Amino acid sequence: MAAIEAAPTMAELDSLLCGSSFTSNDPTDMSSNSASLSSTPPTTVSPDSMSLASEPDLPKPEIVAASSIEAVITVTETHETELEQRESGQQTPVGDDAIVVAEPPLPTEPSSASRPRRARSSLPVYNLAKLMGTDIHGRRRSKGDAVLDKRRRTISDRTPVDPSDPSASETIDAPAGASQTPRVGVDASEAKRSVALLNSPRSARISKKSSSSPAPAHLTRRATRLSGASTENLATKLSTLGKRGKKAVGKGLSRLPRELLRLKDTNEFAHIDTRPVRYTVWSNGKYVEVDPSKETPAPEPPRKKAKVDEKAAKDEKKPAEEKQESSAPAPKKRAKKWLEKGLYAGQEAPIDIFKGLTSQEKKKLASIPELMPSGKPNHTLPQPMYNGLRILINGRDFKLPFDVCNPLPPGQPKPAAYRTMTKNRFVGDAASYWKKTPHFEDFASRCVCQPADGCGEDCQNRIMLYECDDSNCNLGKGLCQNRAFQDLQERTKKGGRYRVGVEVVKTGDRGYGVRSNRCFEANQIIMEYTGEIITVAECERRMNEVYKDNECYYLMSFDQNMIIDATTGSIARFVNHSCSPNCRMIKWIVSGQPRMALFAGDRPIMTGEELTYDYNFDPFSAKNVQKCLCGSPNCRGVLGPKPKEVKPPKPAKEEKKSSKTKTTSKTSTKVSAKGSAKASIKTLIKTSAKTSAKRKLKDAFEFDGDDEEDAKTVKKRKIKAATGIKRTLSSASLKVAKGAKGAAKGTTKGVTTIKRSVASISVAAKKKKAVLASKAAKAKATKTTKTTTTTTTVRRATTAGVTKKILGKKKTTTTTTAATTTKTKTKTKIVIPSRSPSLTIVAAGVASASASASTPAQKKKIANSTSTPASSAKKDLPKLTISGSASGKTSSRKCTPSRKAIESLESGLLLTGSPVSVSVSASAKSAAGAAGAGTKGGVEGGTPKMMPKIKLISAAK
C-alpha cells in the first residue's frame, strides 16, 4: 500500500497507459497486483488507476498521441525519480531504467479518464518493435515473473514501443513495487527474447498462441514468412516518418544498447529466413554437402491470405489463360531411344572370326559349318560378338527357369517301401571274393590324352570304360571330359528334383517305371544302378529263401561273376525294358571299383520321357519268354530275343546223352518263371564255379561238327555291330583274355577270347561251317563222339553299351575227338568297340567265322582261308586280326601274336587279369605250336553276332 501511495504517478501512468487490470482500489490487495503481473494486458483502465494517474505532485510522463503511429510510447524522463526509488530501496522488478508502456489504441479506451493526448504530443511515439522488424514475432509469453526475470531486460529512457505490439503490452508491469517506483519497464530486449524463443519450435509457439484465448484481430500475430508480407528494415520504416519522427527515432535509437544497434538491420535480428532450413541432403545413402552458393533460393511459401484473395482473381483469369495455353505450342516430349538390335547393336562383327581364338577353338569352329560366316548379314539374329562366339563353340551349361524341370505333382502312387542305397555294398563273401579278383582296385588303365583331346572319344580310359581321375588321367579335371560318375555326384549332391532329374512313375501295364523330369544330353550319365553286390551262391540263396514269393527280381550281373541285387538299391531298378531304348546300362571302373550306371542313349532325352534300356536277356527257354509291352515300332514282342531266335530247350534225352559224354558247364539265362529262374541260378553257380578262373575253353570249343543244324540255330546275338577304334597293338596295353587252352593243346577248334579290358570277358564258342574245313580229317576219324559246346559269357559292356543281367547261355553241340588233326588257318580278331572297353580278341574256328561273317566279303575271305587246308597247314600259324572302327571308319590289321600272347591265350591269363602285350612280331613256329597240330578251328570272332551276350536272370514270375 505504501508503495502505491508513494508512487501515485506511476500507478496512474500504469492505469493510463497500459490499462492494468487493477480491479481493487485497495493498495493492500497485493493479490490483485501480483495477479496483474502475470495477467494478460488489460484492455480497460480501471478508475482507480485513473485516479492515481491524476495525482498532480508527481512528475507526469508526457504522452503523445500519435495517430499515425499505432502505439503510444511513454518515456519517463525523470532520472531523479529513479534515483529516489533506488534510494528508498524499492525494487523494480522489471528494470532499472525507462519504462515504456504500450497501450493499444482501442476505440473503447476511456481517453477521457486520462490526460488529453494532446498534452503529451510533444514526445514522439514510435513503434520500436516495428521499426526494428521484430513486431512480426508477435506477442511474448507472459507466464509470470520467472519468465519475466529470466528474459526481460529493460532499457533505459525513451524506447519507442509500438502499442499495437501485443508483446510490448506484455511488458507492462504493475507490480507492487511499481507503485513506489515511478518507472515503467520496457522490454527492450524484445528481439533478444525472440531469439531465445527459438528454442521452442515455432509451430509450438503458434499453436500455443492459438490455443489460448483468441486475441483481438489487431493483436493477432502474423508470421511474415507465412503471410508473405515483405519485411521492412529500419531504414524503410524511418522513411515513412516525418521529420520530427525521424529525429525522435534517432534519439531513441541512440539510446539502444550498442549490441542491439549493431544488429538492428540484420535479418538474423529480425528472424527473417530468406533461405529455407536445409537439414541434410542424402543421396544413395550418402550425405551430400550442399554448396550454399549454388543453392537456389527457396520458393516463397504460398501465401495463405493471398491465395484466398487471388483465388477469385485466378478463377476469372482462368478461361483466358486456358485459351492462351491452347494456342501456345505444346512443349516437345523427349523422344526415347530404343535399341533396335539388342545388346550389340551398332557394333561391327569381327571380320576375322578366328581372331583371338585358341587353336583348339579354331579347330572346333572350323568343324561347325553353321558358325562360319556366310557373307550375308544376319539381321534376324545377329551373331553375338567375342564371348558369344566362344560360347557357341564351347557350349555352356545353363538352366532354364522352370519348364525344363517338370516334376510330377504330389500324390503319385509309390512303390512299396524299400530300402534305398546310393552306393554299392559288398555283402557276405562278395567282398573277399572281390578282393581276390584281378579287378580289385584296378588301376590298369591310364590315359595318354593331350589337352586338345580333352579325354574325348579317343581317350584310352574312356574306351576301356575306366573313368579318369587324378591317378590315371593325363589332363586333369579341368580339361578332362571322362568323369561321368564325378559329374553325377556333383550334380546330385545338393539334392533337388532338377539335379536328380528322375522320378518313379506308375505305368499302365508294366508296373513301375522311371521317367525323366528334366532334359539330358546324349550319352549323359543319368543315375547309378546301385545295390548289394553278392556272390552267385548268395544270389541263389536269396532267390530260394528271400525272394521266393516275389513278383520281380532286381538282379543284374555285375562283374567277376558277382551280382548286383538292387532289391535294396537305387531307383534305377525300376527302369523298364524297351526294344527301342533311350538309355544304356554301362559298367565302368571308377577309382578301381566297378560301378554300373544308366546313361542317355545317342539322342538327348526330353523332360517327361520314360527311361528304358534293353535288358538284353535271354529267356533260355521259350516257356520263359515274357511279353514285351514297350510299344515301340520295332518291338520284338518279348523281353529278349525274338521267339524264332530262341532255341527250344533240348529234350531231356539229349541232355542226358550229352552229360554222359563230354559235357560242359551249364549256363542260365534270365527267366521269368520262378522255377526257371532257380534253375538258372543253379546252373549259373555251376558254371561260374567251373569257369571262374579257367574257363573250360576246351569244352567251349568243342562242337559237333555234324550238327550243322545245331550250328545254324545258334542263337544270334542281339548286340549291335562292334565299332572299334583304330589302334595298333603296340600302342594299346592289351590284356589277353582267358586263352584258348584247348587250342594250345591242339585238341579242338574253338573260340579264344582275348580281352583288353580287365572287366571284359568274352568267351565265345562258335562253330558252324568248320565241318567244311575238317571234312578230310573227319573221314579219317576213327571215333566220333558227341560233345557240347558252351558259350559262356559275362560281358562287361557290349558295343552298343548294352549291358545287363548275367548269365551264360547254355548251348549244346557236339564235339569230335579227332584222330587226326586238321590244320586250319587260325584267325584272331580284335574288336575294339568305340563305347566299350571290352576289347575282345576272339579265336574261333573257321566254320564259326564263316557262319558269323556278316558280309559276303568276310565270308569269302573265310571260305578262302578254309578251303585250302593244305596251304593253311603249311603256314600252320594263327593269325591275329585286329579290327575296329571309329567315327564310322573300320580298319583292320593282321598280325601274328607273339609267343607270349599265345601262351597267354593258353593259360587264360586274361582271366587272372595279367596284362599281356600282344606283339606283332610273333614267332610263327611258336604260334603254330600254340595253335596245336590238331587245331583246325580258325581264329575268328569279334563280329557282332559272335559277341557274347549278357542275360538277365531277374524277372517277374
Ligand SMILES: C[S@@+](CC[C@H](N)C(=O)[O-])C[C@H]1O[C@@H](n2cnc3c(N)ncnc32)[C@H](O)[C@@H]1O
Ligand atoms: C527290373 S523290373 C522293372 C521294374 C518293374 N516294372 C517294377 O514295377 O518293379 C523288370 C520287370 O518289369 C517288367 N517289365 C519291364 N519292362 C517291361 C516291358 N517292356 N514289357 C513288359 N514288362 C516289362 C517285367 O515284369 C520285368 O520282369
